[in-house]
Amino acid sequence: MRHHAITCYNPHEPVSWTNKYIMQNFNDLAAFATVARERSFTRAAARLGVSPSALSQTIRNLEERVGLRLLTRTTRSVAPTEAGDRLLRTVGPRFEEIEAELATLNALREKPAGTVRITTGEHPAISVLQPALKRFLPDYPDVQVEIIVDYGLTDIVAEGYDAGVRMGEQVAKDMVAVRIGPDIRMAVVGSPEYFERFPAPQTPQDLTAHKCINMRLPTYGGLFPWGLEKDGREVKVRGDGQLVFNNLGMRLSSALDGLGVAYMPEDQVLPYVAEGRLIRVLEEWCPYFPGYHLYYPSRRHTSPALSLLIDVLRHRGS
Known part of the structure; x- marks a missing residue:
């Protein structure tokens, strides 16, 4: 030696x-x-x-x-x-x-061991982290992963997290950021039964006449705005409705139940669109935007367990 x-x-x-x-x-x-x-x-x-x-x-x-x-x-x-x-x-x-x-x-x-604590939003937890854990955990039985869904922009150092997951533009400049997912696109959807009662919107302004299923996030201090864009024209829609949630599942279920139109991540609704249970509208107004990044403090030594998980999560697409 x-x-x-x-x-x-x-x-x-x-x-x-x-x-x-x-x-x-x-x-x-x-x-x-x-x-x-x-x-x-x-x-x-x-x-x-x-x-x-x-x-x-x-x-x-x-x-x-x-x-x-x-x-x-x-x-x-x-x-x-x-x-x-x-x-x-x-x-x-x-x-x-x-x-x-x-x-x-x-x-x-x-043979890494220990606990990796990650704070993340609900959508990346479901769409990115969960599939990666299926590939990662069987090979490293001594590693525990704790994922806390939190829509606030948590201070990962102060709260004792090893890493966080957010959109690329939400990552602080003093953090190391690793892209872990492709570009993301949202979708505006409603059920066939709903659109039998209310004509499908043709423009973002038409949403003001619809029952919008909204989401409240602590980082926005109010209802989450629906970001729509076409030919360089950006529109932020804050439609009214009877329902406000802070999770994906209830927004999706409410849209399937015909209770209104929802603004959802595309990957969460496309299977239901393919089955005919949801109808997509305003598709040309839904652009792609930068996907999720995992970030961690640049001044902190990265544990072997976190380093291996980062390598599994790293987005290798074009």
């Missing part, structure tokens, strides 16, 4: 002279233990990834600091002195423990 410089200080605090001195001794002791065990500067240098001359200088510096000869050198071999043997018996087991612990951490990386 190669011994690289081991840092045992707080990276957010200035490094004092004392800390530098301790770290230098720590690294030099690790080098000494390797030479004493290998009984060869050449073999020890190969294990440590340094030159034999640099390693020899490191040992000389250590001997000067402790004021004792630690290794007896001959043209053919290297052996600990009495002082060196005593030092090796003291520090050798400690470095073996460190090597064993690093090996354990490496195994954890190869």
